[in-house]
Amino acid sequence: MASTEEAVAAQPGWYEDPWRQAPLRWYDGTEWTATLSYQSGWYPDPWREAEKRWFDGRQWTGHKHDAAAPTSPSTSGRLAPLLESAPAIVVIDVETTGLSRADRIVEIAMITLDSQGTVVDEFTTMVNPHRDVGATWIHGLTATMLADAPSFSEIAAAVASRMDGAIIAAHNAPFDTRMLDAELSRSGIEVDWGRHLDTLTVTRHKLAVACGIHGVVLDDAHCALNDARATAELLVRVSADFTGPGRPTRTGVRAPSSVRTSTRAHGQSVHVTPPYLVELAGNSHPEPDVAPYSMLLAQALADLVLTEHERAELADLAAQFGLSPADVDRAHRGFLHDLLEAALDDGVITDEELDRLLRVAALLDLPPETVTARTNPYRFTEHELPLTAGLQVCFTGEVTDARGTSVDRDALHTLAAAAGLAPVESVTKKNCDLLVAADSSSLSGKAKAAHRYGTHIADADAFLTALERGAALTVRSMQPSGVACVCEQCGASWSAARRAKTCRTCRPGAKRVPAGV
Known part of the structure; x- marks a missing residue:
């Protein structure tokens, strides 16, 4: 590359910029122009401290080297x-x-x-x-x-x-x-x-x-x-x-x-703005052996869709990283755990956050309890429920009274009926108003159903005390969360009242949305 001093007698062309604003400046054969070259690369060092200095496309840097090194x-x-x-x-x-x-x-x-x-x-x-x-x-x-x-x-x-x-x-x-x-x-x-x-x-x-x-x-x-x-x-x-x-x-x-x-x-x-899941996974800390795979999960799950092709690519990545099926399952559980930690960091779990976390669990073939066991304590609300006649109540777990005496299911039904309540055997959406559990944090089948339907839940000892005193009962309840579903055909996820295997778009007879619409 010609030097600046040679430009005076040279033909039009690119020469070292005498003002050092860029590596090269155009000389039109008569005078310098305002046209600069901002191409990054190694150029003759304008300060002559070394043979070459790196220009990064914006400015000269401190990186220097000599060809003879x-x-x-x-x-x-x-x-x-x-x-x-x-x-x-x-x-x-x-x-x-x-x-x-x-x-x-x-x-x-x-x-x-x-x-x-x-x-x-x-x-x-x-x-x-x-x-x-x-x-x-x-x-x-x-x-x-x-x-x-x-x-x-x-x-x-x-x-x-x-x-x-x-x-x-x-x-x-x-x-x-x-x-x-x-x-x-x-x-x-x-x-x-x-x-x-x-x-x-x-x-x-x-x-x-x-x-x-x-x-x-x-x-x-x-x-x-x-x-x-x-x-x-x-x-x-x-x-x-x-x-x-x-x-x-x-x-x-x-x-x-x-x-x-x-x-x-x-x-x-x-x-x-990145998708919610990508932001949530920003501070994840996977185990070293699964870290390369876990790093890519957030991108794959960003749209809450895992197509057959994407699943195959993730499986290919896992194989390349030398991960066994047990390693992949561990990576999935660790990834979801980190998402939960981040979501619960503020002590609040919104319905939208819960919906996305449950859909992630479904996409990763993990049970919904992986999410609900952590999030339920943040979603309960407490209020007073009068034990009025006709209130339908179901019981779960081994119940003991205030004196530590075991109370069997038949005795509980008798006590409830004597108070004008209506004992039932199962928790359903329409035919149960209250679930009484040995522990209101229970994750029994009946408790899971109560959470799903938004049914009131109370501790057994509190229920027995309220019956004895004829007082209102302190109960807990939460908004129903729905069931996370994954389409077997397109890999989309969504929430519904009951489990389904195919999304609306993929169901037989459904109208297809034209590409690009």
């Missing part, structure tokens, strides 16, 4: 124990249209670190997937922003050449390498991934949480470059926690002479 691995430095024979670690982050191998990458960033943890190269670009861009609420990218970006095939060689011989690191590396492997395969590049370094496995937290714990600044998360930079710094901070070194990746691809990129400008993200 040795490329052989160093035996010292914080990352040296992780390098073994490799010259560098390449930290990757990808943003995608979805979770399956059929989905596409919409943005990639690669940060190359030497043994000291110093950044020696950065590569990033948005990628046109030539299909729907997927969840904008995750990556903040739109079709318009990606319209002029290169396709992955245009950058495949540049990506593969940076990986060749380096150790790959990422936060949830199995997912990033899976998506990248699919893209490279489409471009005819086969990869031996070696053994990667995964900061998620070490920290057990999502990137934003892990960064907060370890004092790493993460601005504008889910921008690939910002996430990769944060992961690179996080890697240095937690390097001593890895149990051993990585093994180099092999692609056999040499660097192309040039590559077209399209970088996201600073703050260039569309901010869309």
Whole structure:
């Protein structure tokens, strides 16, 4: 690249910007223009402190290097124990249209670190997937922003050449390498991934949480470059926690002479409020062995639909992560537990929150009691119920009176009838007004039915005392929650008064809504 001093006698072209506002400024053969080049990359250092300095598309950074610097691995430095024979670690982050191998990458960033943890190269670009861009609420990218970006095939060689011989690191590396492997395969590049370094496995937290714990600044998360930079710094901070070194990746691809990129400008993200479940799962802390799988559940369940294809993809992910059916069940239960912890953090559980949590349980093939056992204590309301004649009452559990004497079911029925009440044998929606239980927190079959129908519940000792005194009874009740259902055909979830196997749309004779309506 010609220097600024040569521009006076040169032909029109791009030259080093004498005002250092950007790497290059257009010289029209007579004078400097206002046209600047903001392409990210390594350029001659305007301050001459090194041969090259990195321009990130917005500004000059502190990352510098000299072409003559040795490329052989160093035996010292914080990352040296992780390098073994490799010259560098390449930290990757990808943003995608979805979770399956059929989905596409919409943005990639690669940060190359030497043994000291110093950044020696950065590569990033948005990628046109030539299909729907997927969840904008995750990556903040739109079709318009990606319209002029290169396709992955245009950058495949540049990506593969940076990986060749380096150790790959990422936060949830199995997912990033899976998506990248699919893209490279489409471009005819086969990869031996070696053994990667995964900061998620070490920290057990999502990137934003892990960064907060370890004092790493993460601005504008889910921008690939910002996430990769944060992961690179996080890697240095937690390097001593890895149990051993990585093994180099092999692609056999040499660097192309040039590559077209399209970088996201600073703050260039569309901010869309994420679905409720994604926000709720923000501070989840799964067990290390299931963490990569659990991290993806929130995205898969965000719309409260799990299609057959999505279930197959989750099963494929579990297999890739080496998870057994018991591990997957543990991951599902842990995920739901974390959702419940987050939902109950404010001490309130709304009907809408309960509905979503029950539908998540149904989608994960977990019993509804997994949710209701935790949420019921937050949903009860107490009030006084007069024991008027004709009140229909049912009994459950072994009842003892105030003196500790056991009272059998027949004796309870006799006492209730003598007070003008109407004893019944079961809890139904229309034929039971009150359930008397040995413990009103009971989860017996009758208690579950009472919760489902909103039937009043009272402790047995309080009931016997009220009968004896002829006083009103303190009872508990809650709004009925409905039954969470999952359609066997389309995978949609919904709540209904009774269980059903097919949603309205998929039932025979139902009118189909045209696509796009």
